[in-house]
Amino acid sequence: MSTRYRLIKSNCILTLCALAVAVALVPLVMILFYVISHGAAALNLAFFTQIPKPVGETGGGMGNAIVGTLILIGIAAFIAVPVGVITGVHLAEYGGSRFASAVRFSADVLNGVPSIVVGIFAYGLVVLPVHRFSALAGGFALSIMMVPIVARTTEELLRLVPPSLKEGALALGATRMRAMATVILPAALPGILTGILVALARIAGETAPLLFTSFNNRFWSTSLTQPIGSLTVQVFTYAISPYEDWHRQAWAGAFVLVMMILILSIVARLATRRLERMNRG
Amino acid sequence: MKPREDRFFRYFTGFFAALVVFAVVGIGFELSRQSMLSIRKFGLGFWTGTTWDPVSGEFGALPFIWGTLYSSFLALLIATPIALGIAIFINEVSPQKLRPLLSYLTELLAAIPSIVYGLWGIFVLVPIVRKLELLAPESLKKIPLFSGPPLGVGMGAAALILAVMVIPFSSSVAREILKSVPMAQREAALALGATRWESIRVALNYGRAGIIGAVMLGLGRALGETMAVTMVIGNNPQVTASLFAPQYTMAAVIANEFTEAADDLYLHALIEIGLVLFIITIIVNALSRLMIWNMARRSRPAVPKPIVSTEEAVVA
Numbered sequence: 001m002s003t004r005y006r007l008i009k010s011n012c013i014l015t016l017c018a019l020a021v022a023v024a025l026v027p028l029v030m031i032l033f034y035v036i037s038h039g040a041a042a043l044n045l046a047f048f049t050q051i052p053k054p055v056g057e058t059g060g061g062m063g064n065a066i067v068g069t070l071i072l073i074g075i076a077a078f079i080a081v082p083v084g085v086i087t088g089v090h091l092a093e094y095g096g097s098r099f100a101s102a103v104r105f106s107a108d109v110l111n112g113v114p115s116i117v118v119g120i121f122a123y124g125l126v127v128l129p130v131h132r133f134s135a136l137a138g139g140f141a142l143s144i145m146m147v148p149i150v151a152r153t154t155e156e157l158l159r160l161v162p163p164s165l166k167e168g169a170l171a172l173g174a175t176r177m178r179a180m181a182t183v184i185l186p187a188a189l190p191g192i193l194t195g196i197l198v199a200l201a202r203i204a205g206e207t208a209p210l211l212f213t214s215f216n217n218r219f220w221s222t223s224l225t226q227p228i229g230s231l232t233v234q235v236f237t238y239a240i241s242p243y244e245d246w247h248r249q250a251w252a253g254a255f256v257l258v259m260m261i262l263i264l265s266i267v268a269r270l271a272t273r274r275l276e277r278m279n280r281g
Numbered sequence: 282m283k284p285r286e287d288r289f290f291r292y293f294t295g296f297f298a299a300l301v302v303f304a305v306v307g308i309g310f311e312l313s314r315q316s317m318l319s320i321r322k323f324g325l326g327f328w329t330g331t332t333w334d335p336v337s338g339e340f341g342a343l344p345f346i347w348g349t350l351y352s353s354f355l356a357l358l359i360a361t362p363i364a365l366g367i368a369i370f371i372n373e374v375s376p377q378k379l380r381p382l383l384s385y386l387t388e389l390l391a392a393i394p395s396i397v398y399g400l401w402g403i404f405v406l407v408p409i410v411r412k413l414e415l416l417a418p419e420s421l422k423k424i425p426l427f428s429g430p431p432l433g434v435g436m437g438a439a440a441l442i443l444a445v446m447v448i449p450f451s452s453s454v455a456r457e458i459l460k461s462v463p464m465a466q467r468e469a470a471l472a473l474g475a476t477r478w479e480s481i482r483v484a485l486n487y488g489r490a491g492i493i494g495a496v497m498l499g500l501g502r503a504l505g506e507t508m509a510v511t512m513v514i515g516n517n518p519q520v521t522a523s524l525f526a527p528q529y530t531m532a533a534v535i536a537n538e539f540t541e542a543a544d545d546l547y548l549h550a551l552i553e554i555g556l557v558l559f560i561i562t563i564i565v566n567a568l569s570r571l572m573i574w575n576m577a578r579r580s581r582p583a584v585p586k587p588i589v590s591t592e593e594a595v596v597a
Contacts, residue, residue, distance in 0.1 A: 010478035014374050020366025021383060024452075027445045028390050031401045083297050090294035103298040105570070106305045112498075112566035113308065113559060114505025116532045120539075120555045124311045144304055151301060177290035205394025208507040208532070212539045232396045236508065239400045247404070254397045261392055 032258075039255020042248040047256075052218050052234070058245040062253055064220045065229040068135070069260075071222060072214060072230055073204050075139025080146035081196055087147070088154025088192075089180060095155070104155075107148035118144050119209035127213060135221075135228040138214025142203045149202065153195030157188040190272045197268035201261045207232035231257050308559060316553035318546050327553065333518045333534075335542070340550040342557075344518035348530040349558070351522075352436060352510065353503035356443035361496050364448045365485075368455035373481050384456070391449035399512035402442045407433040407513055410441070414525055429525040432515065437524035439514035443503050451499035458491035458576060459484060491576030497569035501562050507532040531558045 053060030122141035169179035215227040238250035330341020411433030470480035515527020542548040
């Protein structure tokens with residue numbers, strides 16, 4: 001095996017690696033292109049302010065579904081943020097125990113549970129006892145997907161806080177709880193907020209856990225105990241329908257959804273930077 | 282006073298942490314409870330039966346398991362080399378300045394919601410696949426892998442879309458693993474006269490447990506993926522190797538039929554499918570975590586033990 005052959009082989013393989021990046025970027029560019037071109041073309045004011053028109057009529061919008069998605073991620077955050085952050089605090093503070101390892105492992109397992117399975121769980125727990133689909137059930141399903149992400153980011157960021165801060169607080173006579181609440185947690189807060197926004201961006205795009213929890217609703221609804229529309233389920237319904245006008249609206253829905261997610265992650269970045277500056281100043 | 286407050290703090294936060302464990306146990310318990318009717322009635326026959334007929338109350342889930350395993354397998358076959366290539370390129374080859382941009386772009390693939398993949402799949406990918414299928418010569422269509430009418434929707438389209446969705450997960454973990462391989466490993470290989478690729482191979486070999494973990498993490502994602510697959514696989518329960526044939530997956534049948542399940546047995550049969558999906562993904566994810574964790578623990582010591590002999594390192 002000559003050196004020359006080995007060099008050629010090396011270069012070929014490294015070129016293939018570069019090609020792999022290009023191959024992965026093709027679908028990304030294609031998806032963004034179609035979502036933006038088809039979606040933006042189908043957008044108008046009615047899309048944001050009106051509810052879906054009955055079958056056969058063109059026009060209408062997804063105003064109710066946009067509100068529905070916001071309500072659903074609101075419920076999810078309301079449940080998942082306290083549970084996730086406090087779990088993260090426990091993991092960072094008492095991370096060495098066997099219990100903590102079990103929690104960490106469970107969080108990772110939960111993170112990998114298929115979203116459709118989470119939907120069945122929420123169905124059995126929230127929908128079945130009262131025999132009614134509800135926004136609450138949908139938000140609960142989403143919160144289960146959110147908790148492990150928030151918990152693990154919180155733990156990670158709390159660990160990044162220099163131990164000298166905590167030691168200083170404890171040396172001044174603070175209890176562990178006080179040191180956490182007044183010194184460590186505030187220091188890690190920007191990062192934790194970013195983590196929460198990233199988690200929100202992830203669950204905002206979920207469809208499968210909502211199919212049989214919050215179900216769908218063609219009308220305006222803000223009731224937590226009634227079925228509620230969501231962008232994702234509405235896009236799904238329209239995408240598999242045979243109507244041209246609904247396909248158009250599905251693209252518009254996808255566009256709004258992708259924009260929402262992008263804005264959430266950009267806000268997350270900006271918030272981190274802002275808070276970091278405030279902390280330093 | 283102080284120890285009491287500390288104890289309260291520990292138990293209070295511990296209570297919330299325990300909820301996470303309860304959630305996992307609760308999912309397993311709830312799904313088993315809700316699928317009892319089907320488990321009792323069909324037993325193991327549920328998993329070997331191929332007839333899915335809700336009207337006559339006959340439920341066999343083999344086509345769904347087949348569809349899930351086959352589509353995930355195909356997706357990994359496509360995604361693994363690409364994901365590894367990306368990880369290698371970003372970590373070892375690309376100019377330093379380009380790295381954040383490239384990793385941001387590949388991670389953007391993970392941020393796109395499944396439903397958007399599905400929408401794109403129906404209206405863009407499926408027509409392309411149909412065109413390719415029409416181009417297939419007759420001689421090729423005699424092979425079982427490519428038999429059947431060119432519909433566009435089917436196993437081929439599902440595997441492609443799954444592959445795209447899995448790539449960002451596998452490649453980002455693989456990058457972490459490569460990053461955790463000590464520089465000394467590569468430098469030693471280079472010093473012995475290895476080419477660049479050979480030195481990367483040493484690094485890959487050093488991190489192979491973690492790399493396998495990365496691939497399995499992708500597998501876990503592929504097994505449970507619902508919306509995009511539901512929208513392009515054609516939803517026809519059959520066991521066939523053909524890439525052209527419309528098939529069905531476990532997640533897809535739950536998504537499509539759950540709200541239509543009129544009687545309890547039907548519902549329980551669907552939930553039993555969910556239960557098995559849950560168990561499979563837990564096993565796959567647990568194995569993948571263990572491999573990644575082991576890898577992370579091993580590469581921590583400052584002076585790492587070399588795991589490849591020098592002889593191996595210079596062999597091309």
